[in-house]
Amino acid sequence: MFQSLLPESVLVLTALILLGLAVSKRVGAVGAQRVAAAGTLVALALMLRGGGAEPGGTGLILADPLAHLAKSVLLVVGFLALLLPIAPKETEHPGEYHALLLFALTGLMLATGTEHLLMLFISLELGSLSLYLLAGFPRTPRAAEASLKYFLFGAVSAAFLWFGLSLLYGFSGGAMLLDVAARLQSAPDAALAFAGLAMVLAGLAFKLAAAPFHAWAPDVYQGAPATTVALVAAASKVAALVVLLRILITGFDALAGSAAWGAMISGSSMWLAALAAVSMIYGNLLALVQRSVRRLLAYSAIANAGYLLVGLSTNHPSAQAAALTYAVIYSIATLGALAVTAAVERDHGDDSRNAFDGLVHRSPLLAVALLVCLASLAGLPPLAGFTGKFVLFTQSLAAVPSHGLVWLVAIAVVTSAVSLRYYLVIVKHAFAGKPESHIEFKKITFEQGLAVALPALALVVLGLFPSWLLEPVTRVISQLAAR
Template sequence: MGGVNYGALMRGAAPELIVLATALVVLLADLAGLRGVSLRVRWLLTGLMSWAGCGVAAVVLLHGTTGFQAATGPLGFAVDGLAVWVKGVVLLLSALTVGLSMASARTRHVGEYLALILLGTVGLMVLAGAGDLLMVFLALELSSLVLYVLTGFDKERGEAGEAALKYFLVGSVAAAFTLYGMSLLYGVTGTTRLEGMAQGVGGAPMGVTLWAGLVLVVAGLAFKVAAAPFHLWAPDAYQAAPTPSAALIASGSKVAAFAVLVRVLMTGLPQGAGSAGWGAWVPGWSVLLAVLSVVSLVWGNLAALVQSNVRRLLAYSAVAHAGYGLLGLVAQDRAGVAALMYFAATYALSAVGAFGVVSVVEAQRGGQARLADFAGLSRRAPGVALCLMVFLLSLAGIPPLAGFFGKFYLFVAALGSGGSLGLLWLVILAVALSTVSLYYYLLVLKEAWVRSPLSEGDEAGWEIPWQVRVTLWVAALGVVLLGMFPSPVLRSLESALAGSGL
C-alpha cells in the first residue's frame, strides 16, 4: 500500500465518513438520550440529525474532494466526475428516504432504523467510486447486507421476514457468482484494478475463462439492478419491506448499481463489448445486456399489467426500467452512459415519490395498498394526488416530465450507436412496451382522479405529516425541473464522464 497519500484518502472519503459518523451519532443519541421522550419526538430529532448529516456530506462532496483520484494509488477508490454525480444523487435519495421514515416507518427502534439507512447510503456511495474489483465487492456486500435487514425490519409481519430471507438467499447466490467471476477476471488479467484489466486483456481475443468471468459478474450486477431473470427477489421485497426501505431499494440501489456496471464494463473490459446491432452480431457483453434488456422489458411490463397490489406493480415497473436503462450501456459510448445516469436519477426520484404516496394511502387505509385503496385520493388529498400524477406519468415517459427525456435520450443514444441503426430493433421494442406501461400507470391514476371514495360521505381530507409532504413535493419538483432543463444536466454529465475517462 506504499505510495498512498492517506491525507488525501481521508479528504476524498470525507462524505462517506460524515454519513458514517451521522449514523453512529443518531444511534447513540436515540439509545442514550431519547428513550424517555415520545416516539414522535424521537423520529423528529433523529430524522433532523440524519438530514443534517446528509446535507453536510453533500456540501463536502461538492467542494472538498477535488484532486483525490490521483492520490489514492492502489486503493481503487476515486472521486471522479461520475462518482461525485452519483454520490450526490444517492445522498438526495437517502434524505428523501429519511423523510418518509420519520412519518411512515412503524417501529419503535428509531435509531437502529435510521442508522441502517445511513449505513446503506455509505455502501452505495463507496460503490459509486469503486475502481477495483475488491472494492466493488466489499461495497456491494455492505449495501446488500443493510438492505436485507431493512427489508425484514418489521418483525411483526411474517411476510417481511420471508421476503428478507428470499432476498438474502438470492443475493448470496448472486454474490457468489460475482466473486467467482471476479476471481476468473483476475486470473486472466493479473489485476483487480479496472484500468489494469483493460491493459491486461490488450488486443488479444477473449478466451473462455474471460468470457465465463464476464458472464458471472454481469449476472451478479444484474441482480442489483433487478434485471430479469435476476429479479425474483424484487416483488416480494418491495411488497413486504417497510415503505422507506422499499423506496431506498428501488432508487439508491439501482442508481449505484448502474454506475458500477458502467465502470466494470466500459473501463475494465471495453474490448469485450461486441455488437448487438441487427444483422451485425459480434459476441460481447453488449449482446448479453441486449438480451437482459429484452427479457426485462417484456416480463416487467407484462407482469405489471395483472397486479392489483401497487407495491408489486412498482416492483415490476422497476424490472422494466432496468431494461430501459441497459440500452445506454448497449450503445457503448459516452452519450449512452450519460443518458443512462440521467435516466436512473429521474427514475429514482419518481420511485421514491411513488412509494411516498403508497405510504400515505397505507397509513390511512391500513394494510397493503391495492388499486381500489387509491379511489378518491384527489378529493381527500389533492396535493398528494397531484404528486402521484407527476411520478407515474414520468415513469410512463410522458412529456414534458423528466421520465420522457430519460427514455428519449436513451433511445437517441442507442440509435446513434456506431453511426448506424443497428439497435433500431431494440428501440422499437422499448417504445412499444413503454406504451404498454402507460396502461397500468393510468389504472392507478384512474382510481385516484376518476373513481369516487369507497364509501359514501368518505371525502374528508386526510391529515398528512409535514415530513411526507416535504418529501413528496421535493421529489415532484425534482422530476419537473429535470424535465424542464434536461440539456444542462446531460452536458454536465458528459463533462463528468469525460473527466472520468469514460
Template sequence: MIATPFLDLLHLAWPELFLDITALVVVALDLLVLRRRSVALRFSFAAAFTALGCAIAIIAILTRPIDGGVFGGILVGSPLIRTVQVLILLVTIACALISTRSDFTEHVGEFFLLLLLATEGALTLVATTDLLVIFVSLELLSLSLYAMAAADKRSKRAAEAGLKYFLFGGMSAAFLLFGFSLLYGATGSTSLPVIASSLHTLTPLVAIAIVMTAIGFGFKVAAAPLHFWAPDVYQSAPAPAAAFIASVSKIASFFVFFELLHAALGPVAGSAAWGHFGAGWSPVIAVLAACSMVLGNLTALVQTSVRRLLAYSAIAHAGYMLVAMIAGTPESLAALLYYVFTYALTTVGIFALVAIVERNVGSDSLSSFNGLVRRAPFLAICLFIFFLSLAGIPPLSGFFAKFFLFTAALASPGGLGLLWLVILAIAMSAVSLFYYLQVLKRAFVTPAEEGAPEFEVPWFTQAVIGVLALLTLLFGCAPNLLLSWFEHMM
C-alpha cells in the same frame, strides 16, 4: 512522503467518515436519550439528523475535491464520481425525510444506522476501480438492504421478503465473486484499467467471467430473469426501505456496472447489432434488457397491488437503462445518470404516497386509491405527475430520460444496429401506459366508498412529496439543468 497516500485516502474517504460519525451519533442518542419517547418523535429526530449528516457529506465532497486515485485505484476521485456521490446523498436525504412519521419498528436508531451504512457502501462502490473494493462495498450495501427489508418484525411478509432477498443476494454474490476471480485469473490484476489492457481476445475463461458478472449485477439492478426477489421485497418491506432499495442502490449499481463493462471489459464487448451479433458481453446485456422490458411490463398489467406493480415497473425500467450499457458512449452515460436520478426521485415520491395510503386505508391495493382526488387532492396531483413521468409523458422528466437514452443509443457507433432494442423499448413503454393509467383512473375517476373520510397527512410529508413532484416537473421542463451538468463532468 510516506504519509501522503494515506492523507489522500483520508480526504477521499471524508464523506464516508461523516456518515460513520452520523450513524454512531444517531444510534447513541436514540438508545441513551430518546428511548422512552414516542416512536414517531424518534423517527423524526433520526431522519432529521441523518439528512443533516448527508448534507454535511455533500458539502465535504464539493469543498474538498481531489482528482486521482490512491493505492492503485482502491479509492478514486473525479468530477464524475463526485457528481454521482452527490446524487446518492440527495436521494438518501429524500428517503430519510419520508420516514418522519413511520412506526414500523421500535429499533429506530438501528434502522437509520443500516440506512447510513448502505449509503456509505454506495459511495465507496462508485469511487473505486478495484474489483475487491467493488465487491466489499457492494456487499456492505447489500447486507444493509437485507436487514432494512426485514425491519418490520411485526410483519411475517417482511420477514419472508428479507429472507428471500438475503438468499437470492447471497447466491448472486457467489456468482459475482466467481466472475471476479476468473477475471483476476485471466489478467493477473484486480484493477479495472489493468484488466482492460490485458484483455485482447474473448477466451472461454473470460466468457464465463462475463456471464457470472452479468448474473451478479443483473440481480442488483433487478433485471429479468434475475428479478425474483423484487416483487416480494417491494411489497413487504417498510416504505422507506423499499424506496431506498428502488432508488439509491439503483444509482450506484448501474453506474459501477457501466464502468466495469467499459473500463475493464471494453475490449471484449462484442456486438448486439441486429444481424451482426458478435461474441462478448453486449449480446448478454441485450438479452437481459429485452427480457426485462417484456417480462416487467407484461406482468405489471395483471397486478392488483401498487407495490408489486412498482416492482415489475422497476424491472422494465432496468431493461431500458441496460440499453445505455450497450451504447457505451459518454452521451449514453450522461443519459443513464439523468434517467436513473429522475427515476429515483419519482420512485421515492410514489413510495411516500403509498405509505400514506396504507396508513389511512390499511392496504396498497388498487382499490385503496379510489377517490384519492377527493380525499387528498394535493397527493392526487403529485401521484398524477409521478405516474405520467414513469410512463414517459412529456413534459415530465421521464419522457426526456427515455428520449435522451434512446437517441444516445442510436447515435453510438453502430447504433442503428441497436434499433431493434429501441423499438422494443418504445413498444413496451406504450404497454406501460395502460397499467400506470389504471392507478390514475382509480385516483381520479373511481369514487371512494360512501362516507370514506379524508386522509390524514402530516404537512411535512406533503412538503417532501411536493418537492419531489416539483423536481420531476422541473427536470422535465428544463432537462439541460441535469444533462449539461452530467456531460460537463465526463
C-alpha cells in the same frame, strides 16, 4: 484521499450516534429519522462544497467526477428516502433502523467510487447486507419473507459476483479494472475474461433487478418498510448502474462485442441487450396485472432496469450517459411515487389500487404529485421521464451504426407505451374514483409534503430544462471514456 471520504465519514458518524442513542433508548422514530436526514444533508453539503473532484486517486478510493456525481445523487436520494413516513410497526428499534440505512447508503456510495475489485465487492455487500436486514425489520410475515428472499437471492448473486471478480483477478493478475483492461489488450479473447465478465454481469443484474435476476423485487417492494424500498429502488439501482458503467467502460471496453441485429458479436453488449429485452417485456407485462401498487412499482423497476441496459448495450458514451441520466430521473420519479404510496398506506393500511380512490379530493397535492411522477415514469412530456427516455432511446439508436439496435429500441419504445396503461390505472383511481367515506384521513406532515413535492418539482424542472442534468452526466461519462 480522506478528504474525499468526508461525506461517507459523516454518514458513518451519524450512524454511530444513532446507535448510541438507540442503546440509551432516548430516541423516537421521528427523532431518529430527523437525525439521519440531518446527517445526510451535512454529507451532501460537504460533497457539494468539495466541488470538483480530484482527477487522480489511487483506484481503491476514486474521487473522479463520476464518483462525485454518483455520490451526490445517492445522498439526494437518501435524503428524500428519509422523508418518507415510518409505520408504527417499524418503529420498535428506530435508532438501529436508521443507522443501518446510513450504512447501506455508505456502502453504495463507496461502491461508486472505486476501481478495485475487492473494494467493489466489499462496499456493495456492505450496502446489500444492510438492506437485507432493513427489509426484514418489521415483525410481519411479509417482511420476513421479503428479507429471506432478498437475502437468499442476494447471497447467490454475491457468489456470482465474487466468483466473477476472482476469475478476473486470476485472468489479469491485478485487482484493478485498469489491469483487466491492460491484460485484455494482449489477450483479447480469453475465455477466462469472458466467464468473469458474465459472472459479474449476472451479479450486478441482481442489484439492478433486471430479469431474470429479479425474483426478489416484488416481495421486497411489498414487504419492506417504505424508506428501505426507496433505497432499494433508487439508491441501489443508481449505484449498481454506476458500478456497471465503470466496469464496462474502464475494464471491458475491448469485450463489448455488438448487439446489432444481424451482426451480433458475443460480449457485454449482446448479453446486456438480451437482459434488457427480457426485463422490459417481462416487467411491463407483469406490471399490467398487479393490484398492489408497490408490487406494480417493483415490476416497473424491472422494466426500467431494462431501459437502462438498452443504453449500456451500445458501448457508446452518449448512450451510456443517457442511461445514467435516465437512472437519476427514474429514481426521483420512483421516490415520489413511493412517497405518495406510503402516505396512502398510512391511512388505508394497504396499497391496493382501490386505496387510491378519490385521492384528489382529500389531498390535491398528493394526487398531482402522483400524476407527475407516474406520468414521468410512463414517459409523458413535459416531464423529465419523457426527455430522459427520448434521449436514451435516440442516443442508443444513433450509437450503433446503420440502425443495428433498432430491434431493441423498438422493444423499449413499444413496452414503454404499454407501461402507460398500468400507471394510468392508478391515476384513474386517484382522479376519478370515489373516496371511501369510512376511513379517517390524517393530515399530511411537512416532511411528507416535501417528500412528494420535491420529486414532482424536480421532474417538471428537469423536463423543461433537461440539459441541466444531461450536460454534467454527459461530461462525466465522456471524461471516463476518454481516459
